[in-house]
Amino acid sequence: MKRIKIKVPATVANMVCGFDILGMAIHEPYDEMEVKLTDSPEIIIKHEDHFGLPEDPSNNVAGVVLQHIQKDLNLTAGFEVTIRKHIKPGSGLGSSAASAAGAAFGANVLLGNILSKQELVHFAMFGEELASGVRHADNIAPCIYGGITLVKSTAPIDIIPLSTPDLFVIAVHPQVEVKTSDARQILKKNILFKDAIEQWGNIAGLVTGILKNDIPLIGRSLNDVIIEPVRSILIPKFGEIKTKSLRLGALGGGISGSGPSIFMLAKKKETAENIAGMMKSVYDDIGIESFVYISKINPVGIEIVEKEY
Amino acid sequence: MKRIKIKVPATVANMVCGFDILGMAIHEPYDEMEVKLTDSPEIIIKHEDHFGLPEDPSNNVAGVVLQHIQKDLNLTAGFEVTIRKHIKPGSGLGSSAASAAGAAFGANVLLGNILSKQELVHFAMFGEELASGVRHADNIAPCIYGGITLVKSTAPIDIIPLSTPDLFVIAVHPQVEVKTSDARQILKKNILFKDAIEQWGNIAGLVTGILKNDIPLIGRSLNDVIIEPVRSILIPKFGEIKTKSLRLGALGGGISGSGPSIFMLAKKKETAENIAGMMKSVYDDIGIESFVYISKINPVGIEIVEKEY
Numbered sequence: 001m002k003r004i005k006i007k008v009p010a011t012v013a014n015m016v017c018g019f020d021i022l023g024m025a026i027h028e029p030y031d032e033m034e035v036k037l038t039d040s041p042e043i044i045i046k047h048e049d050h051f052g053l054p055e056d057p058s059n060n061v062a063g064v065v066l067q068h069i070q071k072d073l074n075l076t077a078g079f080e081v082t083i084r085k086h087i088k089p090g091s092g093l094g095s096s097a098a099s100a101a102g103a104a105f106g107a108n109v110l111l112g113n114i115l116s117k118q119e120l121v122h123f124a125m126f127g128e129e130l131a132s133g134v135r136h137a138d139n140i141a142p143c144i145y146g147g148i149t150l151v152k153s154t155a156p157i158d159i160i161p162l163s164t165p166d167l168f169v170i171a172v173h174p175q176v177e178v179k180t181s182d183a184r185q186i187l188k189k190n191i192l193f194k195d196a197i198e199q200w201g202n203i204a205g206l207v208t209g210i211l212k213n214d215i216p217l218i219g220r221s222l223n224d225v226i227i228e229p230v231r232s233i234l235i236p237k238f239g240e241i242k243t244k245s246l247r248l249g250a251l252g253g254g255i256s257g258s259g260p261s262i263f264m265l266a267k268k269k270e271t272a273e274n275i276a277g278m279m280k281s282v283y284d285d286i287g288i289e290s291f292v293y294i295s296k297i298n299p300v301g302i303e304i305v306e307k308e309y
Numbered sequence: 310m311k312r313i314k315i316k317v318p319a320t321v322a323n324m325v326c327g328f329d330i331l332g333m334a335i336h337e338p339y340d341e342m343e344v345k346l347t348d349s350p351e352i353i354i355k356h357e358d359h360f361g362l363p364e365d366p367s368n369n370v371a372g373v374v375l376q377h378i379q380k381d382l383n384l385t386a387g388f389e390v391t392i393r394k395h396i397k398p399g400s401g402l403g404s405s406a407a408s409a410a411g412a413a414f415g416a417n418v419l420l421g422n423i424l425s426k427q428e429l430v431h432f433a434m435f436g437e438e439l440a441s442g443v444r445h446a447d448n449i450a451p452c453i454y455g456g457i458t459l460v461k462s463t464a465p466i467d468i469i470p471l472s473t474p475d476l477f478v479i480a481v482h483p484q485v486e487v488k489t490s491d492a493r494q495i496l497k498k499n500i501l502f503k504d505a506i507e508q509w510g511n512i513a514g515l516v517t518g519i520l521k522n523d524i525p526l527i528g529r530s531l532n533d534v535i536i537e538p539v540r541s542i543l544i545p546k547f548g549e550i551k552t553k554s555l556r557l558g559a560l561g562g563g564i565s566g567s568g569p570s571i572f573m574l575a576k577k578k579e580t581a582e583n584i585a586g587m588m589k590s591v592y593d594d595i596g597i598e599s600f601v602y603i604s605k606i607n608p609v610g611i612e613i614v615e616k617e618y
Contacts, residue, residue: 021510152514152530153507160517160526189502196505196535198462201330203509204516205461208469211520217469221461226505 002037002110002309008102008302010087010293011094012169012263013138016222016254017202021151023094025142026169027295031098032084032305033062035106042078043067049085061096061127062103068126069107073114079107088291090180091173092257097139100127105144105302110309118157120144125154132180139257146301148210162210164299165218167251168272172241172279173261175289178234183258186230195225215251215267222252222265235260237282244282248274269294311346311419311618317411317611319396319602320403321478321572322447325531325563326511330460332403334451335478336604340407341393341614342371344415351387352376358394370405370436371412377435378416382423388416397600399489400482401566406448409436414453414611419618427466429453434463441489448566455610457519471519473608474527476560477581481550481588482570484598487543492567495539504534524560524576531561531574544569546591553591557583578603 008031015022038044043057043066057063066079081103087095104120115123121144125135137159141149147164205221208214232238232255245253245264249271253264262279266272276292283290317340324331347353352366352375366372375388390412396404413429424432430453434444446468450458456473514530517523541547541564554562554573558580562573571588575581585601592599 018509018513020506021513150510150513150517152510158514158529160514160523162517187502190499191502191505193496193498193500193535196500196508197329199505200327200509200512201459201461204327204330204459204512205467205469207513207516208459208471208520211517214469220467226502 003034004106004109004304004308005032005034005306006102006106006302007031007305008033008098008105009143009298010171011097011139011142012171013094013257014227014255015148015206016224016228016252017199017206019224019227020136020138021203022148022206023138023142023151024148024169025146025298025301026171026293027298028293029086029093031087031102033102033106034082035103035110036080037110038078038080040078041070041076043070044078044080046080046082047085048082051085051089053085053089059130061099061131064130065100065103065123065127066107069104069123073111081106088173090177092178092255092259092261093171093173094139094143094257096128096131097124097143100124101140101143102302103127109304109307117144118159121157121159143301147297147299150207162207163213164297165210165213165215167215167297168266168269169263169295169297170266170272170275170279171256171261171263171293172276172283173291174236174283176236176260178258178260180258183231183234186234187227188230191226198225218265219251222254224254228254231255231259235262236288237286238262241279241282244278245275248278250275312343313415313418313613313617314341314343314615315411315415315611316340316614317342317407317414318452318607319480320406320448320451321480322403322566323536323564324457324515325533325537325561326508326515328533328536329445329447330512331457331515332447332451332460333457333478334455334607334610335480335602336607337602338395338402340396340411342411342415343391344412344419345389346419347387347389349387350379350385352379353387353389355391356394357391360394360398362394362398368439370408370440373439374409374412374432374436375416378413378432382420390415397482399486401487401564401568401570402480402482403448403452403566405437405440406433406452409433410449410452411611412436418613418616426453427468430466430468452610456606456608459516471516472522473606474519474522474524476524476606477575477578478572478604478606479575479581479584479588480565480570480572480602481585481592482600483545483592485545485569487568489567492540492543495543496536497539500535507534527574528560531563533563537563540564540568544571545597546595547571550588550591553587554584557587559584
């Protein structure tokens with residue numbers, strides 16, 4: 001029986017000023033997934049973790065992706081997927097995107113790599129739609145392409161891989177709940193034109209910094225005058241963590257996805273470790289459990305760990 | 310007496326989706342300026358053209374720039390400037406920026422290149438302030454740096470030179486008046502958040518296309534969902550010219566600065582010439598005189614033609 005084991009990384013969407021368009025893959029945390037191609041047309045999902053996610057394929061992020069692949073490609077075969085999830089649902093670190101992208105990626109390898117990366121994004125977005133009601137690709141794209149990606153549009157799908165600056169990413173996930181739907185609802189439908197101009201100056205600066213590997217430019221472009229001021233209210237200690245991170249030498253950072261995770265970028269390992277320690281202790285002080293991850297930006301995305309056929 | 314003759318190029322600000330942040334230098338049209346360093350502290354401005362611009366230095370774009378340079382650098386010397394302007398005031402092709410940038414550039418060469426490009430932008434913005442009331446740099450920056458520039462912010466001045474794709478620029482200047490102040494007033498103070506997201510996806514795409522020399526990406530990023538729909542109303546035949554240009558093979562284009570000039574980008578000379586001919590004939594048909602310019606994107610900006618000292 002054809003089977004594949006993959007590591008599917010967490011992703012940081014938005015990257016401060018790039019709301020809905022930018023995202024990057026990191027190394028830690030990551031999900032482990034095993035995908036098998038089966039003779040029977042059934043789609044079977046098993047979760048070997050403790051998050052209580054639904055295993056009914058029509059109601060499972062990986063399941064709906066595989067249903068669409070099966071239907072669109074007129075497959076007689078089915079899939080059996082085992083997911084050992086380490087990226088916590090609701091963390092803002094692309095947990096649903098990992099399941100969706102991993103399912104599409106794994107199925108495609110087993111089918112002989114017949115789909116393009118763009119088609120993988122197309123199928124994986126059905127998983128995001130199930131999870132959040134929105135067909136967005138800002139986590140899926142970096143998961144599949146690796147590095148930092150620009151989602152120029154999702155209809156039609158237009159993904160542009162940027163580059164992978166040699167930077168550390170520090171992400172903290174405080175154990176509080178911020179629902180994606182709440183984080184979306186809190187945003188205003190109208191924004192000030194002058195704020196939009198400042199924002200797109202920062203986005204253009206960030207993209208240029210990434211492509212030219214101009215680290216100071218990346219740093220001074222990591223400003224969000226539109227979303228962060230509103231959404232950060234939902235995340236305890238956001239302001240304190242950001243201020244202290246910058247003082248410790250972070251280039252910049254902000255909310256990961258729709259939160260509650262917060263990420264920071266840093267050039268040096270020592271700086272990253274100091275920031276990680278500070279993040280942990282800020283949440284310890286107020287009795288909120290937190291998980292902190294340090295890794296480089298992940299240039300590859302999903303990785304094959306084992307393959308058998 | 311130290312003197313310098315320079316060619317100061319026209320510039321196209323905004324570049325469709327990059328309102329207030331992007332601009333590019335072109336070769337045609339350009340102003341001719343001669344700047345002399347004089348022993349007496351007077352600043353003398355002479356216009357050898359027919360635009361009737363004020364020659365009183367406090368009321369002249371080049372004059373105020375030189376006044377600020379003279380004062381800030383505690384100069385005992387003065388300047389005599391002769392301007393032969395070919396970039397029509399009010400064309401949307403950076404006429405005031407050319408006078409301002411040319412004055413700063415010329416003075417700096419005569420003073421022994423003591424100012425950085427960023428400082429030249431600082432001084433030249435006093436000219437823009439006189440001309441339009443706003444200290445903006447989207448025309449000044451490409452005039453001084455050449456190529457395509459990103460004005461990330463003006464306070465502090467943060468200019469990032471991008472690259473110069475090998476493309477033709479076709480610009481048409483119909484002889485109608487659009488006041489910069491009107492073009493600014495017509496813009497809304499509030500915009501839809503969803504439009505802003507689409508806009509910054511296009512800006513990120515355009516900057517990436519420019520830096521990676523990805524010409525199709527440049528083409529599909531040249532969309533403005535915020536400013537063009539409003540401002541184009543002020544420009545007769547805008548829609549027809551845009552539609553016909555795209556049909557003739559233009560990559561894309563839109564309003565140059567605040568108009569009334571319209572610019573298009575094209576890969577091939579033949580395409581550029583066809584578009585230029587079409588533009589001319591569209592305006593001929595409705596009895597509006599127009600000037601059409603074809604040139605490559607200008608990688609250099611201001612050029613020294615003669616130098617004596």
